[in-house]
Amino acid sequence: MLELRAITAGYDRRNPVVRDVSLSVAPGEAVGLLGPSGCGKSTLARVAALLHRPDSGTLLLDGEPVRRWRHRAPRPLRTAFGVVFQQPRLAADPRLALTDLIAEPLRATGRRDEVPERVTELARTVGLTPDLLGRRPHEVSDGQLQRACLARALVLRPRWLVCDEMTAMLDASTTAALVAVVEDYRAATGAGLLAVGHDRTLLHRWCDRTVHWDTLTGAGRTH
Amino acid sequence: MTERSPVLSVRGLSVRFLMPGGRRIAAVTDAHFDVAAGECLALIGESGCGKSVLASALLGLLPGNAEATGEAMLGGLDLLSADERTLARTVRGRLVGLIPQSPAAHLTPVRTIRSQVQETVAALTGVRGRAGVRSAAQAAAERAAFPSDHLDHHPHELSGGLAQRAATALALVGDAPLLLADEPTTGLDRDLVDHTVDELRRHIDHPGEPDTAERALLMITHDLAAAERIADRVAVMYAGRIVELADAEEFFGFPGPRHPYSRGLLQALPDRAFTPIPGLPPELGSLPDGCAFAARCDRADDTCAVLPPAVGGVACHHPVPGAGMEASQGAQEDVRA
Ligand code: SF4
Numbered sequence: 001m002l003e004l005r006a007i008t009a010g011y012d013r014r015n016p017v018v019r020d021v022s023l024s025v026a027p028g029e030a031v032g033l034l035g036p037s038g039c040g041k042s043t044l045a046r047v048a049a050l051l052h053r054p055d056s057g058t059l060l061l062d063g064e065p066v067r068r069w070r071h072r073a074p075r076p077l078r079t080a081f082g083v084v085f086q087q088p089r090l091a092a093d094p095r096l097a098l099t100d101l102i103a104e105p106l107r108a109t110g111r112r113d114e115v116p117e118r119v120t121e122l123a124r125t126v127g128l129t130p131d132l133l134g135r136r137p138h139e140v141s142d143g144q145l146q147r148a149c150l151a152r153a154l155v156l157r158p159r160w161l162v163c164d165e166m167t168a169m170l171d172a173s174t175t176a177a178l179v180a181v182v183e184d185y186r187a188a189t190g191a192g193l194l195a196v197g198h199d200r201t202l203l204h205r206w207c208d209r210t211v212h213w214d215t216l217t218g219a220g221r222t223h
Numbered sequence: 224m225t226e227r228s229p230v231l232s233v234r235g236l237s238v239r240f241l242m243p244g245g246r247r248i249a250a251v252t253d254a255h256f257d258v259a260a261g262e263c264l265a266l267i268g269e270s271g272c273g274k275s276v277l278a279s280a281l282l283g284l285l286p287g288n289a290e291a292t293g294e295a296m297l298g299g300l301d302l303l304s305a306d307e308r309t310l311a312r313t314v315r316g317r318l319v320g321l322i323p324q325s326p327a328a329h330l331t332p333v334r335t336i337r338s339q340v341q342e343t344v345a346a347l348t349g350v351r352g353r354a355g356v357r358s359a360a361q362a363a364a365e366r367a368a369f370p371s372d373h374l375d376h377h378p379h380e381l382s383g384g385l386a387q388r389a390a391t392a393l394a395l396v397g398d399a400p401l402l403l404a405d406e407p408t409t410g411l412d413r414d415l416v417d418h419t420v421d422e423l424r425r426h427i428d429h430p431g432e433p434d435t436a437e438r439a440l441l442m443i444t445h446d447l448a449a450a451e452r453i454a455d456r457v458a459v460m461y462a463g464r465i466v467e468l469a470d471a472e473e474f475f476g477f478p479g480p481r482h483p484y485s486r487g488l489l490q491a492l493p494d495r496a497f498t499p500i501p502g503l504p505p506e507l508g509s510l511p512d513g514c515a516f517a518a519r520c521d522r523a524d525d526t527c528a529v530l531p532p533a534v535g536g537v538a539c540h541h542p543v544p545g546a547g548m549e550a551s552q553g554a555q556e557d558v559r560a
Contacts, residue, residue: 036412037383127503141271144503169409171269171445172491177499198412205493 001026002048002160002192007057009047010040016055018044021216023194025160030186030193032203035213042164045196049081049162079109082153082191086165088145092137098148099123099133105155122151126181143174150178154185161186163195167202179206229257230400230439231281235293236303238276238285248508250276252463254293255533258401261427261437265450265471267488268460269504274443277460278405281441282319283310297401316347320399322423324406326390330378336389337374340364340396347397359396367392368422384415388422395426402426404442408449416446420453447492451475459485462504462515468536473545481542483520514540 003024010016017040025031035041046052047059053069060066061077068074085091092101102122103115123133126147137145146166153161161182167175183206186193197203203210233256240248251273258264266274280291281302295302298318305314315321323329331339340360344350350359361371369388378386387407394402404423408416420442427438444450450457454471459482467474467482480486487500502519505511513528514520520527522541531540 036414129503132503141269143270169270172447172488173500174269175499176491176493176497179497180499199493200413202493205497 001060001062002194003058003060004044004048005058005060007044007047007054007059009043009052009054009057011043013055016040018047018054019217020057022057023048023211023216025192025194027159027192028186028190029209030183030195030207032207032210033194033196033213033216034200034203034210035196035198037198039213041196041213045083045162045164045194048194049083049160050078051083075109079105079156080159081162082156082158082160083162084146084150084153084164084166086168088142088149088169089137091149092145094137097134097136098128098140098145101137101148102133102151102155105152109156118155119151122154125154125184126151127177142169143171146170146174146178150181154181157189159189159191161191161193163193163197165197166195168197168199175202229259230297231258231441232296233257233281233294234296236277236280236295237292238273238280239290239292240286241288241290242508246508249463249510250289250507251280254465256458256465256468258439258441260400260439262455263424263427263440263442263453264456264458265454266441266443266458266460266465267445267447267450269445269488271507272460272504273463273507274460275405278403278441278443281403282315282321283307316343316394316397316399318399318401320394320397320402322387322391322394322402322404322407324409326386327378327381327383329390330386330393332378335375335377336364336369336381336392339389340374340392343393343396363396364389364392366395366426383411384418387411387415387419391422391426400438402438402440404440404444406444406446407442408444408446413448416449417452420449424453447475447489459488462510463507464515464538465533466516466538468533478545479543481537481545482539483522483541483543484516486543487519514538 001024005022007018007021008016009018021044033041043052047054050066050069050073058065066077099119102119106112106115106118128144128147132140132144163182167178182193185191195203195207233254236251236254238251240250242248254277256264268274279285281295283302283305285291291303293303302314337360340363341356344356344359344363348359350356364371364374367388369385369392373385381389408419411419423440427440442453457469457471457474458465459467461484467480467485469480474480480489490496491499500519505515511517514531517523517527526540531538
């Protein structure tokens with residue numbers, strides 16, 4: 001269970017973009033979080049993925065409160081999350097070939113020996129051909145780079161996936177392909193999903209349950 | 224399709240990038256299309272299909288290693304052979320108004336919207352004198368529905384929607400006969416997308432002063448919902464070629480697209496089958512000799528090893544039957560959903 005309770009967060013303490021927001025995702029559940037751009041939903045997603053420390057409120061992971069965020073979070077917690085962002089070009093290190101981009105979390109956690117097998121397997125899953133794996137980000141399209149970013153998010157077999165506007169820059173076919181990869185992964189592993197976006201049609205089709213940002217804060221809250 | 228004379232007429236437009244080591248990348252190949260006054264043509268396709276390169280070619284903004292051939296006639300001028308001086312003085316802003324992909328990045332960050340619109344008015348119109356320029360700038364902002372009480376704001380103080388309108392105001396100042404919108408809705412919320420494309424539509428339907436000629440709009444987008452909302456016609460691009468040119472109503476409604484790639488794109492939408500087209504597009508540097516879609520196509524056969532000519536707006540050996548063709552061809556052609 002992933003539970004966000006009364007979270008207040010932002011980049012300016014006097015004016016937090018997230019105020020008193022609560023939301024939970026059950027194991028294996030796919031929750032779509034719908035809201036306009038700039039509303040704070042991406043910040044909430046970062047809090048949920050341990051990437052941004054909230055000003056107040058509690059994040060519970062399987063009943064245990066999270067006390068540390070970012071690089072201070074204990075490794076088993078950090079690696080329980082796979083995160084994909086809207087803009088692959090901002091998220092991907094431009095110096096790394098796609099194969100190293102995908103393998104990097106394995107190397108960082110001392111699991112080098114798994115690299116060849118896991119990268120090959122994931123490249124096939126996300127539909128990247130071997131010749132693309134040797135290229136660097138500027139040598140591939142946005143869609144191809146986002147495929148690599150999704151493979152990277154899955155490489156440590158996370159229990160939770162957080163997809164923040166993962167497909168906002170992509171064409172319809174690449175969108176459908178990446179959503180299918182996420183859903184196949186979830187079907188095989190039982191991972192839970194928080195998908196943040198502004199496309200109602202997409203989130204309704206993709207997720208078990210869709211909540212609107214406006215219903216999450218303070219009095220408007222239903223969960 | 225339309226009896227109005229074209230504002231922009233593109234014939235055999237190709238763009239090649241010459242890469243180190245003598246490699247050639249076929250970014251756009253043999254594009255033919257017209258855009259008429261009062262009409263919106265949406266050029267759709269996935270990222271890397273060549274649609275942005277095509278736009279850059281029309282604006283003379285290709286990088287130095289690119290080579291454009293063919294013809295793109297606008298107001299008696301061939302945009303492809305025009306020199307930089309002509310492009311800067313008579314094309315950009317005057318003949319083609321560009322509505323950019325990320326308006327926030329297109330606007331100058333350190334100056335107010337008012338000063339940017341005024342500068343554009345002074346550069347592109349005959350209006351002279353402080354008071355004249357000021358009121359012309361105000362009028363331009365009004366045409367783009369940019370609120371006049373925000374004119375003294377800087378770009379970073381504007382919401383995405385207002386930045387878009389500011390960029391649109393700049394694009395409208397020169398009263399160019401062609402508006403070119405490059406992914407104008409990327410990253411915008413659905414409500415804002417609808418709003419943005421409705422406004423664009425308004426600028427070609429009612430370009431402001433009653434005696435001005437209608438404008439033509441070429442919109443480049445990967446957003447099929449935006450294209451459906453605004454376009455009169457659609458051009459679908461795949462691997463550098465326009466593979467289908469169709470009436471928007473028939474394309475998005477009945478009988479639907481005729482090219483297998485276009486059909487696959489629509490079927491991938493979340494309110495349709497939500498199934499992706501298998502595989503990836505080919506590399507523009509090593510295109511197959513025949514149909515570039517063959518490796519992903521469920522209608523492909525041996526004939527597809529030869530490049531399909533564009534017949535009736537569709538470049539395919541086995542297109543899905545179109546409107547009025549069901550009776551004659553439906554019996555022989557297997558319509559696969
Ligand atoms: S020409 Fe052949 S391979 Fe190409 S789209 Fe048509 S049927 Fe498919």
